[in-house]
Each structure stands twice: as structure tokens, then as C-alpha cells.
Amino acid sequence: MTDPLAAYHRRVSEFRLGDRGRGVAEIRSKLTGLGFLDGSSAVLEPDGFDAALDRAVRGFQQARGLRADGVVGPETYRCLDEAHWRFGDRVLTYTVNRPIVGDDVATLQQRLLELGFDPGRCDGIFGPATDAALREFQRNVGLTADGTLGPGTLRALEQLRRTVTGGSPSEQREEERLRRNGQTLTGRTIVLDPGHGGADEGVSGNGLFESEITYDLASRIEGRLGALGVTTYLTRNQEAHPTDAERAQFANDVGAQVFVSLHHDAISNSSASGVACYFYGSSMPGRASRSAVGERLAELIVREVASRTDLVDCRTHPKSWELLRLTRMPAVRVEPGYLSSPSDAARLATGEFRDALAEAVVAALQRLYLPEHLDVPTGQFRIAALAG
Ligand SMILES: [Zn+2]
Known part of the structure; x- marks a missing residue:
């Protein structure tokens, strides 16, 4: 492509x-x-x-x-x-060879999502899924389904927006649960899931083993969350290697409100590097669903990590992996760094870098509970300020 x-x-x-x-x-x-x-x-x-x-x-x-x-x-x-593109500034439509990109496209995607249509991710790129969702919307309100956001469709979107608030019912429920008991992390229950463990070392590269780093990183995050009054559980000790279904069951059993799984990537191409994060989403025809809160947490984590370290931003991706599907709370799997990349591995080998990763994850969790108007620029939270 x-x-x-x-x-x-x-x-x-x-x-x-x-x-x-x-x-x-x-x-x-x-x-x-x-x-x-x-x-x-x-x-x-x-x-x-x-x-x-x-x-x-x-x-x-x-x-x-x-x-x-x-x-x-x-x-x-x-x-x-x-x-600099504001919603309504220009006509938006799907152009196959060179998709229209801009904040106005992201706003259109957000509006469609709020109304229960599925434009795919709110990535600001007018692709085929946004085209399909816009046509579906037009059919629903009795407009010509031409997939073009012109003045008539714009008016229909604005009118409907005043009568509908929030996203789909399941997303609204997820949001309500999230905000229950206030806007801070204190008093929450969070499960951290260091990938692999014991005999299962996960991937390795440049002298590093995935299972060891994920456990160390989980411990660093746990310490910081504990200082903030968060009840934190790890899914395993250093020797155990439960299945993904067992890890999900554990999180469900302790009533976790958020689940963060930690892994690292490694592939044969040593030039691959960066941080990616995954959340629950499936796009089976007619049964599309995704965790909106999980997606937001994934985006917050990737952004915090990318802005606090120099890891490349490899974005967020919906997956219907068992771990993400069976957990009943917003769940993400973050993969900060490739062990196969000499430069990522050199960073991951240091405690200082792992501390920066831990702080990024904690800041993203903190940010998840803040309403947007109280939020501060990415990379600005400091743990000391959070604890104060
Ligand atoms: Zn792994």
C-alpha cells in the first residue's frame, strides 16, 4: 500500500x-x-x-x-x-489513491462513533471504513449515500449530535464504570501481567530475556502504584507461567478495574524497533466491537512512552487475543521495545530506562481517570506530583 x-x-x-x-x-x-x-x-x-x-x-x-x-x-x-483543518472547513470524501488526512477527519470519525457507526479507528485518515460508516449514516437519515461530507450531511450530523450523547451503550457502561469513585487512581485495583515466566522465557535477543524484563518492569510499576494507594496484583511470581486464560481469570477474580500485560517483541529483522500497544477489538462482519476505554489507555501508554523515551511510536492496534477477550475490564498489552533491536535492547538493559517506562505507564493510568479538561500535556506528569 x-x-x-x-x-x-x-x-x-x-x-x-x-x-x-x-x-x-x-x-x-x-x-x-x-x-x-x-x-x-x-x-x-x-x-x-x-x-x-x-x-x-x-x-x-x-x-x-x-x-x-x-x-x-x-x-x-x-x-x-x-x-489546521477544522470540521466543516472542506468537503470530505474517500479518495482511494491519496486519502484525505486531518483533524477534521478525526472529528468526523468521532461523531460517527458517538452515533453508533463504526468508522474504524479515529486516526484522522479518511479510509474505506470511514467511507462505509458515513454512507451507512447517510442511509439512516435518508440522505443520498454518496460517502461525501458536504453541507447537507454536515447539518444532519450536527443536528443529531445535540440529541445523542456518548458512544454505544456498551462503551457508555465502560466509561461509567471507569469514572465511578472519582478521578484518581487511589483506591483502584489494577492487575499487572508480566508476560511468560519460569520455564517460558518468551523471546530473547542481545542477551536479554523477555520473561525477566517484564517481571522487573511490573515490579517497578507495582512500587509506584503502591505509593499512590493503588491495590496492585501481579499475575505471576518469577517461577510461574500461567496460561493467558488463567491470567484473565485471575484478574476477573480479584475484581481488577484495569489490566496491563507486559511483553517485548523480537523479530528476525534487527532494524525493527519501537513501542506498540494492543487493546480488545474485533471486526467480524456485523459483530464489530471494541473496548473504547482499552483503546484510550493503549493510546495514552504509547504516547507517554514515546514522549518520555526515544522509542519509535508503533501505534495501537485492536486484537481479539484471548487475554484481551476474556478479561472483563479494560485491558491492554504493551510491548515497549524489540529485544532483537540492538538499540532498543541497549536501552532496556538499564534500570534508568525501565524506570522511565514504569513512569510512563503510571502516568497513562493516571491520565485515564482524568476528564479531558483537567488533562496536562503528554510527558508532564511526574510521579512525585502525583503522590502529593
Ligand atoms: Zn511475549
Whole structure:
């Protein structure tokens, strides 16, 4: 499949503090439009990358869960480009060869989801699933099912939005359970699941064994959660290696509110690296379902890890694995780093890096319980502040 974003990768080089040129002026204008730069103050050199622009870039990167390094490379540029599209600004439709990408597409996906249609992930890319969901919506409200978001369909979406709140009934129930008893982690019960164990070492590479790292990482997370007043259980000790069904049963039995499984990846290609997270989702025809809370936690974890470490963001993915299907609470499986990657493995070998991973997972859990308006930029939670 062709990468719809390939054009950006070709067009954009990097811009950073001290650079100048038309590209810098464009970045300045985009960030001003998005409110990250004060448009009213006079700028001596609009095409110069100055300290104020550097701060604005870092602020934008943080808000988007990017690495806040102040450098506008292809990924930051792509996000800048996507961010300036507001819902209703342009006609949206499925273009096969080069899908439309932008925040307005993500808003459309969110609205469709709220109304019970399934546009796939809210990834801001207008793909076939969004096309199918939009046509389905149009059929439902008696519009021509042309898969195009024009003024008529936009109006219908806005009208319905006022009468319907929240997502599907099952997602609403999941959200209600999540928020019951307040907006903090304190008093919750969380099960951590270090993958493999005992005779089952999992994958290995560069002198590291998956079962040992997952156990160590789980212990570091457990310590931090304990300090925050969270009741934390591990699914195994160092010797045991329960089945996935047994791990899920354990979490159900102790009444866990959230389940976090820890694994690492390894493949024959040593250049593969990064962090990915999986949540429950199945897309069987007519029986599509997914855990909305699980998906949100997966996204929070990947974003926290990617912004606190330099692991590549390998995104979140729905899976109907037994572990995710049998657990009755929001569950994720996070895979931070490839043991087959010399650079990922070198990082994973250090306690300092494992601490950063543990802090990222705890911050994501904390963030899960916060309503969005109280949230702070990705990468900003510090454990000390949380405990205070
Ligand atoms: Zn594993």
C-alpha cells in the first residue's frame, strides 16, 4: 500500500532554532493559527526560527504527544498540517489513491462513533471504513449515500449530535464504570501481567530475556502504584507461567478495574524497533466491537512512552487475543521495545530506562481517570506530583 503521507516525507526537511527561510515562515503562521504563538506581537524576522518559535513548537509537540525536541521534521510537520483543518472547513470524501488526512477527519470519525457507526479507528485518515460508516449514516437519515461530507450531511450530523450523547451503550457502561469513585487512581485495583515466566522465557535477543524484563518492569510499576494507594496484583511470581486464560481469570477474580500485560517483541529483522500497544477489538462482519476505554489507555501508554523515551511510536492496534477477550475490564498489552533491536535492547538493559517506562505507564493510568479538561500535556506528569 502506498503511504498517503509520503509526499510530506519528500517535501519536508528539518527546521530548528537558528534556521531561516520560507519554511520557517510557514511553520510560524501555522502555529499562530493554532494558538501556540501570540499573533499580536510584532516579529522582527518572520522567516527566522527564534526562541519564541522554538517554545511554540515544543508546546505543540507536547500537546500532540510527539517528542518535544523543538525540531520540525516530517512527523511534526505532518501533524501541523493535519491540525489546521477544522470540521466543516472542506468537503470530505474517500479518495482511494491519496486519502484525505486531518483533524477534521478525526472529528468526523468521532461523531460517527458517538452515533453508533463504526468508522474504524479515529486516526484522522479518511479510509474505506470511514467511507462505509458515513454512507451507512447517510442511509439512516435518508440522505443520498454518496460517502461525501458536504453541507447537507454536515447539518444532519450536527443536528443529531445535540440529541445523542456518548458512544454505544456498551462503551457508555465502560466509561461509567471507569469514572465511578472519582478521578484518581487511589483506591483502584489494577492487575499487572508480566508476560511468560519460569520455564517460558518468551523471546530473547542481545542477551536479554523477555520473561525477566517484564517481571522487573511490573515490579517497578507495582512500587509506584503502591505509593499512590493503588491495590496492585501481579499475575505471576518469577517461577510461574500461567496460561493467558488463567491470567484473565485471575484478574476477573480479584475484581481488577484495569489490566496491563507486559511483553517485548523480537523479530528476525534487527532494524525493527519501537513501542506498540494492543487493546480488545474485533471486526467480524456485523459483530464489530471494541473496548473504547482499552483503546484510550493503549493510546495514552504509547504516547507517554514515546514522549518520555526515544522509542519509535508503533501505534495501537485492536486484537481479539484471548487475554484481551476474556478479561472483563479494560485491558491492554504493551510491548515497549524489540529485544532483537540492538538499540532498543541497549536501552532496556538499564534500570534508568525501565524506570522511565514504569513512569510512563503510571502516568497513562493516571491520565485515564482524568476528564479531558483537567488533562496536562503528554510527558508532564511526574510521579512525585502525583503522590502529593
Ligand atoms: Zn511475549
